[in-house]
Amino acid sequence: MNNVRLARSIVGEREAAAVAQILIGDGYLGMGAEVQRFETELAAFLGVPAGHVVCVNSGTAAVMLATQAVVSPGDEVLVQSLTFVATFQALQAAGAVPVACEVLPETATIDLADAARRITPRTRAIMPVHYASNPGDLDAIYRFAAEHGLRVIEDAAHAFGCTHRGRLIGSFGDVQCFSFDGIKNITSGEGGAVVSADPLVLERVKDARLLGIERDTERRFAGQRSWEFDVKRPGHRCHMSNVLAAIGRVQLQRFAGEFAPQRVALARRYRELLAPIPGLALFATDLGPIVPHLQPVRVLGGRRDALRAHLQAAGVETGIHYKPNHLLTLFGGGRISLPVTEQVYGELLSLPLHPGLQPADVERVCTAVRDFFQSN
Numbered sequence: 001m002n003n004v005r006l007a008r009s010i011v012g013e014r015e016a017a018a019v020a021q022i023l024i025g026d027g028y029l030g031m032g033a034e035v036q037r038f039e040t041e042l043a044a045f046l047g048v049p050a051g052h053v054v055c056v057n058s059g060t061a062a063v064m065l066a067t068q069a070v071v072s073p074g075d076e077v078l079v080q081s082l083t084f085v086a087t088f089q090a091l092q093a094a095g096a097v098p099v100a101c102e103v104l105p106e107t108a109t110i111d112l113a114d115a116a117r118r119i120t121p122r123t124r125a126i127m128p129v130h131y132a133s134n135p136g137d138l139d140a141i142y143r144f145a146a147e148h149g150l151r152v153i154e155d156a157a158h159a160f161g162c163t164h165r166g167r168l169i170g171s172f173g174d175v176q177c178f179s180f181d182g183i184k185n186i187t188s189g190e191g192g193a194v195v196s197a198d199p200l201v202l203e204r205v206k207d208a209r210l211l212g213i214e215r216d217t218e219r220r221f222a223g224q225r226s227w228e229f230d231v232k233r234p235g236h237r238c239h240m241s242n243v244l245a246a247i248g249r250v251q252l253q254r255f256a257g258e259f260a261p262q263r264v265a266l267a268r269r270y271r272e273l274l275a276p277i278p279g280l281a282l283f284a285t286d287l288g289p290i291v292p293h294l295q296p297v298r299v300l301g302g303r304r305d306a307l308r309a310h311l312q313a314a315g316v317e318t319g320i321h322y323k324p325n326h327l328l329t330l331f332g333g334g335r336i337s338l339p340v341t342e343q344v345y346g347e348l349l350s351l352p353l354h355p356g357l358q359p360a361d362v363e364r365v366c367t368a369v370r371d372f373f374q375s376n
């Protein structure tokens with residue numbers, strides 16, 4: 001029997017044809033008209049004006065450039081420790097100091113009561129991470145930010161196509177960062193996007209993705225280059241290429257009819273089958289409004305690693321999302337303790353979830369989970 005994979009890219013003939021069109025038909029592999037088309041189509045999908053979406057070459061770059069656009073070096077950003085290390089590295093690369101906060105154990109989203117205790121005169125922003133596609137209590141996060149005069153930069157890497165109170169993530173709020181890496185809700189191979197209605201953020205991210213060259217984006221979209229230019233702020237080489245945009249455009253077309261319903265249906269089946277199993281706790285995420293990127297569960301009673309080994313032996317690949325960043329040497333090496341985060345981390349197990357799975361695969365995974373608890 002084949003292994004059930006944790007995650008995988010779902011791409012095929014249509015993406016291949018779109019890439020071939022860029023390589024052979026168009027011949028321009030850098031950032032050009034195809035990237036502009038992808039940005040325009042993403043904006044239309046989100047229901048925001050064209051120009052509010054800026055594509056970059058990774059989700060990490062999106063977080064880095066968005067942060068750099070709103071903070072000054074040394075400013076502190078409140079962020080949950082329980083996130084991919086990309087979030088912390090991007091914050092640090094932008095010159096910000098990531099301040100690790102606790103999560104709420106029911107959702108693994110940021111604990112605002114804990115965040116409030118970590119505010120200092122240098123705090124400039126809060127970065128909620130939409131863990132497993134759940135934006136958490138975004139209204140409370142925006143109220144918190146308004147009370148304390150903070151910017152909100154959402155790490156929405158898991159949350160493409162998700163809604164909060166009927167509105168798509170990216171269609172409201174301050175700044176949102178998406179990832180289109182190979183296994184996210186849509187992929188462009190590698191890639192990401194910053195979305196904002198703030199003209200200064202948009203201008204800064206557009207310039208910073210192209211080495212800080214002022215207004216180079218407009219010239220590249222017109223098929224031109226900048227020879228006479230100025231640079232006033234630090235920049236990077238983070239623009240998206242036409243090759244990646246071609247993949248992303250096809251994926252965006254497949255999202256609503258194919259990827260979103262498939263992910264939701266598989267996650268629903270997981271819940272039906274896992275809910276009766278004692279020894280597991282499911283996250284309190286309402287599947288109506290979201291398209292789940294991950295299927296994490298909490299394994300209670302100190303049995304996570306044993307269950308993981310059992311599933312491995314049954315041909316089921318699992319993951320742990322994530323090792324908390326405050327435990328990593330670069331970010332303090334456990335100098336501070338975050339007891340809730342550390343407890344949840346010890347219980348976390350992500351089960352396979354991607355649109356290439358069949359309902360029978362989910363049943364096989366859940367049977368293996370049930371067998372473990374019955375024989376242990």
Ligand SMILES: *Cc1c(COP(=O)(O)O)cnc(C)c1O
Nearest residue numbers: 058059060084086157179180181
């Ligand atoms: C994937 C991810 C990122 C980074 O995105 P990349 O496109 O892989 O660079 C950032 N934050 C979170 C929570 C992610 O899952």
